[in-house]
Amino acid sequence: MSKKIRIVLAQLNLTVGDISGNLEKHVRAAHDARDKLSADMIVFPELSLIGYPCEDLLLRKAFIDDARKALHQIKATVKNIYCLVGHPYTDHHRLFNSCSLIFNGRILSRYDKQRLPNYGVFDECRYFTPGTRTCVQTVEGISAGLVICEDLWKIGPVQDAATQGAQIIISPNASPFEIDKHEQRVAVMGKRAAQHRLPIVYVNQVGGQDDLIFDGGSMVINAQGHLCQFAGFFNETLLPVDLTLDAAPQVSASKISISSHEERVYQALVLGVRDYVNKNHFNGVLVGVSGGIDSALTLAVAVDALGKERVHAVMMPSRYTSKISTEDSLTLINNLGVSSETLSIESVYESFLASLSQSFADKKPDITEENIQARCRAVILMALSNKHGHLVLTTGNRSEIAVGYCTLYGDMAGGFAVLKDVPKTLVYKLAAYRNQQHPVIPARTLERPPTAELAPDQKDEDTLPPYPVLDRILECYLNQSQSLEEIIDQGFDSRTVHQVVAMIKKNEYKRRQAAIGPRINHKSFGKDWRYPVTNGFKG
Structure with a gap:
């Protein structure tokens, strides 16, 4: 029976x-x-x-x-x-x-x-x-x-x-x-x-x-x-x-x-944002929108997680912000239907430069001035956060955080890093997936070369290897724990591999101070990445 x-x-x-x-x-x-x-x-x-x-x-x-x-x-x-x-x-x-x-x-x-x-x-x-x-x-x-x-x-x-x-x-x-x-x-x-x-x-x-x-x-x-x-x-x-x-x-x-990998990752990010915000009782979130792909994807994830009523976009243009970035930011904001405001950092930036003019008198402009701009934006976002009880979502991706292409107390400042574990090349795939559901991210945002717009005619590739190359090296070194020799043997340029690994090690101190963010990789910059800040190992 x-x-x-x-x-x-x-x-x-x-x-x-x-x-x-x-x-x-x-x-x-x-x-x-x-x-x-x-x-x-x-x-x-x-x-x-x-x-x-x-x-x-x-x-x-x-x-x-x-x-x-x-x-x-x-x-x-x-x-x-x-x-x-x-x-x-x-x-x-x-x-x-x-x-x-x-x-x-x-x-x-x-x-x-x-x-x-x-x-x-x-x-x-x-x-x-x-x-x-x-x-x-x-x-x-x-x-x-x-x-x-x-x-x-x-x-x-x-x-x-x-x-x-x-x-x-x-x-x-x-x-x-x-x-x-x-x-x-x-x-x-x-x-x-x-x-x-x-x-x-x-x-x-x-x-x-x-x-x-x-x-x-x-x-x-x-x-x-x-x-x-x-x-x-x-x-x-x-x-x-x-x-x-x-x-x-x-x-x-x-x-x-x-479901596809892209759909799963996107839904994971949405759920991660929703539960972090709701379970920790935040009223809503703030996103600094730049016209770039990272802030565009972050804003879309936030809206899908919380609804447009709980998401506020902040544009913070500077002397280096292009007309294209402003136009694409406004298009994105209108497509998603979120509230927004524009707060220029120019006067704040000028005030910092004036205060530091004597100390900087015999120095040429360099990354210092770029970082000051990022920190001006961070102060504005955190002030809005304090006043309105909204959580700031940072917009940096895994590729940038891995090699330190980010500003401590600047664009890293915030409470939850939505793309912290998402490589740059996957950011583009996720943005394309989101647009397949309902187009919200301007096509130009997906097509133009990535730039931080902190200096004239700046491009990410001025400082970093092309993202497809960078992300493949990061996959080998971070996720698979391969040695420099093993990575180079796969056909990567030796100088590039050594440069990337040196940047990873040099910027451990930044990652220790970064906001937490949703984990999607086998090895993320969280509990499963426990490397010492002071580290003399050459491999």
Whole structure:
């Protein structure tokens, strides 16, 4: 006789530390899964009650106590549906990353995560003790093996669950977005599922948390290793999945469409901005608009994240601002429908030069005067931010930040760096993608050579290699950790490679003082880039 179970994948946007708010979401989702979707079971993401990652909140006893109380509230409140809930568990001064299966006021079983990631953005060994027990629990006559996130990526936990009779693997996750991460997940889970002939139910959270973005992408991989159910990216949803167990487990299948890389990155940036602004209770945002591609894309992302009513554009022309830049800025602002104002920096700049004239009397103009202009703009934006309670979004991209082509306390000043992890060449692709949805960025902005317009006839390539070359070198050195020799062996000019790497190292001090921004790369300038400022290594 066949056995059937309906499992709901709860792809939720949870907030770190907001235990009461997260608890409310759990209860509402469980009731909806039971009453509206006729589910037997609902699965929540990793550490769902407290959000992920909680960092040093996990070291506070009051925080752990509140999480325990919330778990008991779910146990007392939700009836007639199995709930797999993520939470911290403490035992004799040890803390575990755990999930508990709850049904009708009882905790039927608890599983403690065995493989703790301690690389990149993950610091789980700082907080948690690894679990040692395999957990296989019967749910509606079907044996479910429980594993948590990293357990799927390592050999052992799934195999142990299969050995102990699991007929299906259920995995809560808190897996951050990266450009190719979905394809990696499908490949890893497909291999695990096919190897052990077990379907895998994968539930991931969605939402922005500081510089991390969680893309969701909850899914089911069938026993043959194929993707058969998918909840989509960047959306909160409850996805019902039907499992039938005859001689072998069968999972209901649906038509699946996977979005392009450009679409995923763009939606990741939108979600990152929206959650950072809303979860930190800012009224709105300010964007300094220059007529260039970076500020244009930043403004478009901000509008798509928050709505035009919460976005204010500021044009700050100088003696070097071209007519084209002014025209394109106005076109962009009108296309997006945001409020705006124009505040020239000329009088402020002249005042600085006058104050410094004696000190500069025997010096020729150089980058100093360029940086003063950038800092004039920063002062204006931060003054508007203070007065109106709006967050300043910086507009610099990954390529510029990597090599220090940016001004400390100038264009780097702000609260959230939208394009911090987006290479310049990808900026153009994202702008083109946004225009495909609805044209807002002027074509001329995409076509003209990039320039900071801080000096006469200035072009970025006066200082930097062409961006296609620069970005390929940065990919090799930053993302792939290749040596200078390995990069040069691929055909890059030796002098250019040494110049780029020297600029990267020289400007570490700037990056340490930069605003955080959405992480989209395997290695971003955040927790997974921990290089010393004082660094004598030559490679």
